[in-house]
Amino acid sequence: MDNQLYERCRDAVEIAKRAGANDAWIHASRSHYVNFEMRDGVLEKVEDSTSRGLTALLWVEGRYSANATTDLRPDELNKFIREAVDVTRALQEDPFRKITDPALFANRPTVDLDLVDPSISSVTREQRLELLQTMNSRLQGQDKVVSATCYVGTSHNRVASASSNGFEGGYESTYMGLGARVTLDDEGKRPSESDGGGGRHREELPDPATTADQALIRARAQLGSVKGPTAKTTMVVHPRIADSIVGRLLGPLSGSALQQRRSFWADRLGQLAVSPKLSIIDDPLVVRGLASRLYDGEGISSQTRPIIAAGMLRNYYIDTYYGRKLDMTPTSGGRSNLLVDLGDKGLDELISDVGDGILVTNWLGGNADGTSGDFSLGVRGHLISNGQIGAPVTEMNVTGNLLSLFAGLEELGNDPWRYNSIKAPTLVFKDVNFSGA
DSSP states (O other): OOHHHHHHHHHHHHHHHHTTOSEEEEEEEEEEEEEEEEETTEEEEEEEEEEEEEEEEEEETTEEEEEEESOOOHHHHHHHHHHHHHHHHTSOOOTTOOOOOGGGGTTOOOOOOOOOOGGGGGOOHHHHHHHHHHHHHTTTTOTTEEEEEEEEEEEEEEEEEEETTSOEEEEEEEEEEEEEEEEEOBTTBOOEEEEEEEESSGGGSOOHHHHHHHHHHHHHTTTTOEEOOOEEEEEEEOTTTHHHHHHHHHGGGBHHHHHTTOOTTTTOTTSBOSOTTOOEEEOTTOTTOTTOOSBOTTOOBOOOEEEEETTEEOOOBOOHHHHHHHTOOOOOSSOOOEEEOOOSBOHHHHHHHHOSEEEEEEEEEEEEOTTTOEEEEEEEEEEEETTEEEEEEEEEEEEEEHHHHHHTEEEEBSOOOSSSSEEOOOEEEEEEEEEOO
16 A cells, blocks of 8 residues: 555644644545557557545534645645635535544454455556457458457556544555457448456456457347337346446435435335345445445445345435435445346346347437436347347337336346446346337
8 A cells, every 4th residue: 555645644634633624534546547449450549647636525613625636745735735724614514514423434344355466557568469469350350340449458546545533544456457349331330349348356357359259249240230119028138238227226325316305215215116036235345346345435334235135125325414414324325346136047048038028238328317217228139039039129219117127127147247346137127118110
């Protein structure tokens, strides 16, 4: 961990206290990001950036402010914090804004989350180019390929925090990912598809050749796409994109949405709201997890919590501010890794069981109303006929209500997409409204 970041946090807390702040919470960070992108065999983009910053949360005479700077030099930091304290004094009082209760710092987990692979910082230019060329060679020059773009990216992040009421913590994380996107010529149309993934450690990278092959296979599967039918039928959601619809379902669980009456989950705690087949756990302690943490942004110690258990809502995401406003016990201000309970069948077997329906492989924009749960999403995919994947379809919308949709969840697969913090499998929904031709 970067000791200088800790020092800046401690210094900033002391400066704030001397300047008259009742309380202060300081976050400091340093990040290094490198991305190489190749288009049609030519290295087209190289990004290499290092950033650092400090955020000061200040409580002054019943008032609160959040302030950010990228200048961590001692003299400039001293000036920045003192000016921020003075500005905070001029703001309106907010009786609900208070620093995190230290009792919420207790029982911080000590598990090693294994979020750092030191070798990622030493990945060479030659190694990046080799990965890019491996992917490009599987795509460029292939039949109907108009263009192929490949990328390799790495990041190394360090964060430290300190507060005036005894909190101190920090963490490091690394990430490395790769991917490929290919565009085909389909009689004037340009179907495009991608594949890729990554993880905290280099060994979690997908195979570059397989990644490119899959992007091409998925693009070719779109050749000859036609506008899909208008129908009420079974919808099978591919595990690659299942995280998106699960995320929309859980999005309005925040304290802010509840307090402002913008959540279709309001007043549903402890109630059966969706299919009993659905259970979701929020687990911040997954080793090497993409959203793993020992504490959240307010210093609240991490713990695993059920969000939905057999269709019943068990927890909201409540930070300290909205906890006071709602008179609710804080849990955490935001989600970590979401683990959806799995079924015992894979995608192909579920499709076979469905008989007829529509397999959705891509979301094409749209919106969902967090207050009502009503949604309209563009989709692309394939018809399912007699238990087999059939003709490709596009230019379709799927509409409905998120609670009603998940009340009609019939089956879940055993095949969660691994390259996402939401581990969701194939999802099968009954009686879904599609609009198309």
